Amino acid sequence: MNKHEFTKINEVLYHEQLDNGLNVFLLPKEGFHKSYVTFSTKLGSIMTKILDKEENIIDLPMGIAHFLEHKLFEQDGKDISGSFAKNQANVNAFTQNNRTTYLFSCTDKLEENIELLLNFVQNPLFTIEGIEKEKGIIASEIKMYEDDPNTVAYMSLIRNMFSKHPIRNDILGTIKTISKIDKSILEKTHKTYYNPKNMVLFVTGNFKVDEILDFIKSNQENVNFNCDSKSYECITVENETVYKEKDEVNLEVNVPNFLLGVKQGPTDYNLENIIKKELCFSILLDLTIGKSTSNYKNLLSKELINDSFGLDITLEKTYGFFLIGSETYKPKELDVELKKILLNLKDEKLSEEDFLRTRKQIVGGFIHALNSIEYIANQFTKYYYLGTSLFDILEVADSITMEDIENTKNAFTNEKAYSTFTVYPKKNDE
Amino acid sequence: MDIKVIHNSNYTLNLITTKKFKTTRIQVNFANDLNIDTVTKRSILPYIMHSVSKNLDSREKMSKYLENMYAANFNVGVSKIGKTHFVAFELSIINDNFTFNDEKLFKKSIDFLNEIIFNPYFNQEIFKEETRLLKEFYDSVYANKMKYAIKEMRQIMFENELYKIDPLGCKDDLEKIEFNDLKDIYNNMINNDLVTISIIGDIDIVETQKMVKDAFIFKDRIFKPVLLDNETKTFNEVTQIEKVIDVNQGKLVIGYRNESMYLSEDYYKTLVFNVLFGASSESMLFKEIREEKGLVYFINSSYDPYKGVVFISAGIKASDFDNVLKTTENIISNIIKMDYNDDFISTAKSIINNRLIEGLDSNLGIMSRVFRNSLFDQKFDIEEIQNQIFKVTKEDISNMAKKLKLDTVYLLRGDKDE
Structure with missing residues (x-):
């Protein structure tokens, strides 16, 4: 068992x-009452x-990872x-683009619950x-998301x-693709x-390290997957040119929803120091x-964004992109302004004082996040699969x-x- | 963990000392009557106070100040309990030992909240901007069809009752607010509201008490909030509403009255009933309608103990409407007849217990409970709640199901549903 101490943030991590x-x-x-455990693949x-x-x-078939998670x-x-x-x-699970996670939180009987988790995930029936x-249930889930403008904009x-x-x-597949899923393909995929x-099994909460590790070891002693088929990692890599530069749809909304994406090219998928790149x-x-920039202030005073304004950075092994979006009554003007800001970034002078302040922001944001054992387990696993450590x-x-930053x-x-x-909202032409 | 509640003649101070968290959280809460004439003004006010103050008189200055405090989370919000409207200012900061040079962030944050609360800066530009932001927020609710359906349904079920008021106010009233109203509504809040200050973190009780006393100079006041809303109506017929728009999935909202109020004899029994009925993925609604019949992806019930009402919400195919309704009726009738496996009861109790204890691992969870206790003059006593939950019997649950009186059934559906 390896022990890693992170004195700056008062955390100790064990690995085997x-x-x-x-x-x-x-x-x-x-001091915690709750334990939180994730089991990810x-x-x-x-x-x-x-x-x-x-x-x-x-x-x-498309949607199989999510179907398997349900089943x-x-x-x-x-x-x-x-x-x-x-x-x-309380047990749950979720499927993402790159992994499936099964999890539970409990306030009692940690060992029994770990056993339940390992057993049901490893032994399909x-x-x-x-x-x-x-x-039928997943079809209902698909329909729910079809009505959600955020999901529609994001996926489109x-x-x-x-x-x-x-x-x-x-992630859910379509009603057509999930109809092809049967017992044998589920078993084979599993x-x-x-x-x-x-x-990866991540256990966090109040427990004795040796006892829990021994318990997990004895549970896994005879678990071996003999399988003649192999996983096949996606190696499709695209250059940074987008497939379609502009698109829209009309849905039942009042406020239009605008989303801008900037795709990253293959050189940026290099995993070395992915945390550094993200930061x-x-x-x-x-x-x-x-929020403290003049660009933000201008967007706000020109009535181009509201409190729904947000940014997202995704950097993964074979793809990457940034998203910026907001609900706005002026999507066309927002489009022009955002592109102006981003395309002219190169000429923007960055101040040393502002840069130093962002360091405090990173510390503050991270320390806040560490109050959540859910955050720790999920983010740790994400970065582990990307070959680096959250801590x-x-x-x-x-x-x-x-x-x-200049190079970025x-x-x-x-x-x-x-x-x-x-x-856009539906047109009222009836 | 040590909890100290101090009732002063001008405010109540809740101090919770614990070393468990890496952050400290401070909340200043104002409470006054929920009222259609003031609710929207009281909703816009904290957002304006959140944007600028006299000494931080632009959004950039405000944001930079908070960023320099190691990305302090500063939030405002409004809510209601019973017939009382709450305006909250909340700040979360990292503990001093995580700063670069052991900075005194806690002291700084008390001073910051003092600045926000006692040095507001009302100006036309921010007023106009925040009015637009709130208006766009109201407009955006329509994009979330479940939220929209719930909102619409409540307007119908509580048409002539105070409960219909959304704590965030409404668009018609927002448009009527004038810049000059702000000062009055602010003065009224500062001088007349019930004030509660709550702090949780690794703090020194004596020192903190003094800091708070020096920073928050409020006048004395007597305000007794009405925390339970007993208003109801007599009716013989169920109200049924169907609204057609262009959506793929129908949204069903069902409203019942049960008149089981917070801390009444029936309160804990209703809590167990609600979790067993629909408020978990082990509930009868979930098991029967999702897992047995495969009719929905989500269905759940919720209970508002400050009003004595229970709601069900679900995403359904409109063609399954009768089936879902019939199944729901059957479930209620089986609970009344006590015709179900006892496992449902032990599971529901275990879920409530688990949620109670999990709440103790969140500084927000603890603070909210201590705050609510101080309003209702209750002690922080998890064991007592556990005992009360444990005592609930199958007969009790049956009696709680009997109390449900179906009031309104609302369906938002697509026009092309099969």
């Missing part, structure tokens, strides 16, 4: 890789294929969540009837930025992608369009120079990397 390949991380939190919506034993590529909860026709609830635990019923913009990368796929070697982008955007954030932030400006210079999407 078990014999079956499972990576276990333990972060004890004294690298199966997300962008994993679309399997290599069988003859090395043939088999296509997976693992069914153990021989019975939903496992009731067993957690009886144990003072699908029924044909349950699989068919799930199709991604499809307009990327022409072939599987990030285009809906066997391939839920191999303990691919998985540089975040600092640059803070300095140029953050290095403050050290990395210290190492960032003005020059790094290059990410915004190519107009071909820009794409916009607007949700």
Whole structure:
């Protein structure tokens, strides 16, 4: 077992890789009543294929990662969540582009709940009837998102930025693609992608490290996935030119919803120091369009943005992009202004004083976030899969120079990397 | 954890000392009658005070100041409990030991809140801007069809009752507010509202008490908030409303009256009933309508103990409307007949217990509970709540189900639904 002490932030992390390949991380939190545990695998919506034993590529139906996430909860026709609830635990799961996470929080019986979690995720007991019923439930989930303008704008913009990368796929799939899902493809996908070697277990809360680790070890002693098929990592990489630069739709909204995306090219997918890259982008955007800037003030006083204004940075192994958006009654003017700001970033003079202030912001934001054991477990796992550590954030932030920020400006210079999407209200023509 | 509640003649001070969190949270809360004439003015006021003050007289200055305080989270908000409207100012800062040079952030944040509350800067530009932002917020609710359906349904179910008032106010009244109204509404809040100051973190009780006393000079006051809203109506028929717009998924909202009020004899029984009925993914509504019948992705119930009402909300196919309604009726009738597995009861109790204890790991959770306790003059006693929950029987739950009186059924549906 490896022990890492982070004295600056008062945290201690323990790590061990078990014999079956499972990576276990333990972060004890004294004084907490609650424990929070995540169990994650690298199966997300962008994993679309399997290599069988003859090395043939088999296509997976779109939405399978999410379907599998729903269906693992069914153990021989019975939903496992009731067993957690009886144990003072609350179980849940979510599927993202790059991973699937199963989790619970509990205030009692940590060991029993860990056992429940490991067992249901590693031992599927699908029924044909349950699989068919799930199709109706997921269809209802799909319809719910079709009515959500934020989701519509987000997914449409991604499809307009990327022409072939599987990030285009809906995490939920479509009603048509999920109709093709059956027991055998679920079992095959599970066997391939839920191999303990691919998985991370993160335990945080109030417990004794040795006891919990021993317990997990004995549970996993005989768990080995023998599987002839292999996971197939997506290697599609696109250049930074977007597929479609502008698009719109009419939905039942009052206020139009505008979203601008800036796609990143292949050189930026390099994973070395991904935290540093994220921080540089975040600092640059803070300095140029953050709440204390004159750009922000101008957008507000020209009535182009409101409190829904937000920024998002996504940097992953094979794709990356930035999003800026707001609900606005003046989407066309906002489009012009935002592009003006971002394309002219190169000429914007950054002040040393403002730069130093962003360092305080990073410390403050990170310390605030550390109150949440959910944040720690989820973000740690995300960065672990990207080959880096969440707890290095403050050290990395210290190492960032003005020059790094200046260099980051290059990410915004190519107009071909820009794409916009607007949700307009329906026209009242009846 | 140590909790100290000090009732002064001008404000109540809740001090919670704990070393568990890496941050400290301070809240200043104002309470006065919920009232249609003042609610919208009281909603815009804190947003203006949040934007600028006399010494931080532009948005940039305000933002920079907070960023320099290690990204202090400064938020304002409005809410209601029963017939009382609340305006809250809240600041969260990191503990001094995480700053670069052991800066005195806590002292600085008390001074900052003093500046915000006692040195407001009212100017036309900010007033106009915040009015636009609030208006656009009202307008944007329509984009979230579930929220919109719930809002519409409440306007109908509580047409002639105070409960219809949204604590954030409404668009028609917002347009009528004039710049000159701000001073009056501010003075009224500062001089007449019930004031509660709550602080949670690694603080020194004596020192903090003195700091607060020096910073927050309020006049004496006597204001007794009405925290329970007993207003109801007599009716014989269920109100049924259907509204058609262009959506893919229908939204169903059902409203019941049960007149089970907070801290009454029926309160804890209703809490257990509600979790067993619909307020969790182990509830009967969820199990039966989602998992058995596969009709919905989400369905849940909620209980407002300050009014004595229960709501169900769900995303459904309009063609399943009768089926969902019928199944809901059957579930209620089975609860009344006590015709269900006892596991539902032990699970519901375990869920409530789990949520109670989880709340103790959040400084916001603890502060909210201590604040509510101070309003209702209750002690912070988790064990007592656990005992009360534990005592609830199957008969109690049956009696709580009997108290449900169906009032309004609202369906927002698409025009092309099969």
